[in-house]
Amino acid sequence: MQVFKAFFKVLRASFPSTVVYLAVFIGISLIFSGNVMNNAVDGFTVESVDLAVINRDGDTPLLRGLTDYLSEGNHLVDLPDDSERLQDALFYREVSYIVLVEGGFTDRFLAGESVTLDAVKVPDSTTGYYCDQLIEKYLSTARLYREANPGLTEEQLTAAVAEDLAIETSVTLKEYDVNTQGTPNFVYYYQYMAYVLIAMMILTICTILMVFNQPDLRRRNLCAPLPLRSVNAQVTLGCAIFTVACWAMLIGLSFLLYGKALLSFAGLPMLLANTFAFALVSLSIGFLVSSLVKSFTVLSAISNVVSLGLCFISGVFVPQAIMSPGVLTAASFLPAYWYVKANNAIGSLAVLTSETTGPIWTSILIQLGFAAAFFSVALFITKQRRVGNN
Amino acid sequence: MVINVQNLVKRYGNLLALDHFSLQIEEGEVFGLLGPNGSGKTTAINCILSLLKYDKGTIEIFGKPMRPDAYSIKQDIGIVMQNVAVFQELSVQENIDYFCGLYVKDRQKRRELVEEAIEFVGLQDFRKFHPKKLSGGLLRRLNIACGIAHKPRLIILDEPTVAVDPQSRNSILEGILKLNQQGATIVYTSHYMEEVEQICSRIVIMDKGKTLATGTKEQLKGMIKGGETLTVELFGLKEEQLEAIRRLPHVTGAEYDGTRLTVHCSGGAHNLIRLLDYLRGQELSFGRVYAEPPTLNDVFLEITGKHLRD
Numbered sequence: 001m002q003v004f005k006a007f008f009k010v011l012r013a014s015f016p017s018t019v020v021y022l023a024v025f026i027g028i029s030l031i032f033s034g035n036v037m038n039n040a041v042d043g044f045t046v047e048s049v050d051l052a053v054i055n056r057d058g059d060t061p062l063l064r065g066l067t068d069y070l071s072e073g074n075h076l077v078d079l080p081d082d083s084e085r086l087q088d089a090l091f092y093r094e095v096s097y098i099v100l101v102e103g104g105f106t107d108r109f110l111a112g113e114s115v116t117l118d119a120v121k122v123p124d125s126t127t128g129y130y131c132d133q134l135i136e137k138y139l140s141t142a143r144l145y146r147e148a149n150p151g152l153t154e155e156q157l158t159a160a161v162a163e164d165l166a167i168e169t170s171v172t173l174k175e176y177d178v179n180t181q182g183t184p185n186f187v188y189y190y191q192y193m194a195y196v197l198i199a200m201m202i203l204t205i206c207t208i209l210m211v212f213n214q215p216d217l218r219r220r221n222l223c224a225p226l227p228l229r230s231v232n233a234q235v236t237l238g239c240a241i242f243t244v245a246c247w248a249m250l251i252g253l254s255f256l257l258y259g260k261a262l263l264s265f266a267g268l269p270m271l272l273a274n275t276f277a278f279a280l281v282s283l284s285i286g287f288l289v290s291s292l293v294k295s296f297t298v299l300s301a302i303s304n305v306v307s308l309g310l311c312f313i314s315g316v317f318v319p320q321a322i323m324s325p326g327v328l329t330a331a332s333f334l335p336a337y338w339y340v341k342a343n344n345a346i347g348s349l350a351v352l353t354s355e356t357t358g359p360i361w362t363s364i365l366i367q368l369g370f371a372a373a374f375f376s377v378a379l380f381i382t383k384q385r386r387v388g389n390n
Numbered sequence: 391m392v393i394n395v396q397n398l399v400k401r402y403g404n405l406l407a408l409d410h411f412s413l414q415i416e417e418g419e420v421f422g423l424l425g426p427n428g429s430g431k432t433t434a435i436n437c438i439l440s441l442l443k444y445d446k447g448t449i450e451i452f453g454k455p456m457r458p459d460a461y462s463i464k465q466d467i468g469i470v471m472q473n474v475a476v477f478q479e480l481s482v483q484e485n486i487d488y489f490c491g492l493y494v495k496d497r498q499k500r501r502e503l504v505e506e507a508i509e510f511v512g513l514q515d516f517r518k519f520h521p522k523k524l525s526g527g528l529l530r531r532l533n534i535a536c537g538i539a540h541k542p543r544l545i546i547l548d549e550p551t552v553a554v555d556p557q558s559r560n561s562i563l564e565g566i567l568k569l570n571q572q573g574a575t576i577v578y579t580s581h582y583m584e585e586v587e588q589i590c591s592r593i594v595i596m597d598k599g600k601t602l603a604t605g606t607k608e609q610l611k612g613m614i615k616g617g618e619t620l621t622v623e624l625f626g627l628k629e630e631q632l633e634a635i636r637r638l639p640h641v642t643g644a645e646y647d648g649t650r651l652t653v654h655c656s657g658g659a660h661n662l663i664r665l666l667d668y669l670r671g672q673e674l675s676f677g678r679v680y681a682e683p684p685t686l687n688d689v690f691l692e693i694t695g696k697h698l699r700d
């Protein structure tokens with residue numbers, strides 16, 4: 001097992017660069033996980049907004065009903081209909097939202113015209129959007145009753161809307177012993193793991209394989225009473241052990257960081273399977289790159305370009321949800337896309353059924369397909385080169 | 391017979407690298423493959439080691455056909471490549487241990503062999519060094535140690551002294567002779583005729599993939615008409631005196647450039663005495679006098695019409 005032992009001695013020499021990648025990864029993961037944990041939603045409180053209604057239409061039942069609805073949970077402030085006063089009130093945050101009801105609004109609304117209410121609000125504020133939604137909800141419901149029952153009087157319509165909007169239902173949030181809601185924070189760790197796996201694998205595996213594939217060393221090994229297949233088997237075994245060790249180390253680290261949450265996560269086996277499949281993909285990419293690259297000096301650059309390029313386009317750093325369909329279509333030809341897709345699906349798993357887990361296993365199988373394809377291409381190139389050398 | 395190569399033909403496309411090349415090497419010899427760069431020495435070695443497929447011919451080592459899977463033969467061969475083939479990531483000791491371990495499984499025995507190899511090439515003070523920290527000469531010595539650590543019966547050294555300083559070169563050549571004295575058969579390829587003359591008991595001169603001549607250095611020098619070359623520094627030699635020198639016994643040619651007289655002689659004794667007697671008789675005063683025996687370069691020159699390093 002001389003070749004196998006030499007494999008790890010060469011690995012020892014390239015260890016510092018691997019450690020740098022690992023340190024960067026841990027740093028990024030901790031920062032992102034910290035952000036996610038700080039943003040965790042663990043309760044709900046209704047927002048109370050200071051708002052004013054400037055009624056230029058008169059005291060109609062519809063507007064009375066709207067005003068009553070808006071006053072529920074919010075604080076209505078009485079303001080005179082003076083534009084300068086209104087602007088001051090908004091500027092000094094006396095109110096955050098002012099509804100302006102123009103004259104004739106009720107008649108036009110009841111007549112079926114498409115009318116809207118004007119509003120003055122703090123630009124881009126959440127309270128502004130919240131009040132917009134409340135008004136829209138009230139008017140939409142009123143519009144619905146008006147369309148459904150044209151014979152209703154204004155009072156009846158207002159009463160029906162008030163009754164409708166008063167209906168509440170109790171909501172129970174089911175949790176699987178996970179403290180946070182939404183995407184668990186360790187899912188982000190596993191997402192960034194794609195980058196560190198691929199970067200470490202390309203750099204380390206390529207360095208070692210390029211050392212063993214140096215023409216002089218290769219020829220020297222061929223002079224020894226050792227079958228070529230034994231040399232290749234020992235190198236392959238070394239690569240396999242290194243891959244499993246890297247994967248296990250990163251998984252172990254995730255347990256250290258998110259132990260309890262991770263252990264109670266129902267999708268853990270799929271999370272592990274997904275990362276292991278991607279570790280094999282990374283190994284195969286390492287094989288492929290080593291069969292193409294001949295110079296150690298360009299290896300670092302290629303490693304960065306391939307790992308960062310793959311991860312950026314596949315949604316490791318940028319959520320797939322905000323990527324354009326064109327980019328996603330292009331990314332679907334890359335294994336990292338399927339890794340991220342599976343990881344996101346695992347992260348949003350509510351229940352484990354064949355319907356919910358099926359697409360995840362499909363993504364994992366596609367990754368394994370990519371790994372097999374990359375291995376095949378690498379072997380073909382190596383074989384062609386060997387034949388050429390003869 | 392240790393190596394028996396018959397009618398070896400190797401083509402690289404249209405280029406004929408080995409043209410019916412034959413070679414027989416007996417046990418205990420230091421055999422030299424001499425030829426200019428591109429003459430086919432390394433191709434011949436690569437074919438002998440089954441690193442290259444050849445088009446025609448047979449190769450036997452230790453009386454058995456040599457094939458890529460002839461591991462029992464490979465077990466007894468040590469190879470020192472033209473280019474230094476070591477791991478830059480491993481120390482001197484680890485490198486020697488690695489290559490020795492490809493042949494010797496027993497760990498204790500290997501440890502002893504590695505120590506012996508380190509001492510043999512004089513790298514005791516550098517055992518923990520990595521190759522990139524070694525000078526060119528030390529690197530070559532490491533290359534040799536990696537090739538001979540397992541004490542092979544046959545050692546093939548392919549231009550092991552390329553780009554090595556004279557001191558390291560002498561050390562390497564002495565080491566090779568020592569290996570031969572310990573019982574190893576040596577095949578030594580080089581385009582440095584001085585090295586081949588210095589250590590080889592038998593030599594094959596090759597060019598363009600062909601064997602031009604084979605024999606001991608004395609036999610090879612005996613094959614050519616040219617013998618020793620005499621050089622005398624002197625002034626005022628007249629044309630008729632130069633003609634008279636050309637007519638002296640055993641003189642095959644003479645040139646004079648105004649300061650230096652060069653006289654080529656065929657075999658025969660007292661050529662120098664006869665020449666100096668003539669110059670004294672003509673009352674010509676002369677300075678330094680050189681007498682050079684024929685070299686392998688002269689042999690190569692006469693056979694091919696060109697110098698070894700052309």
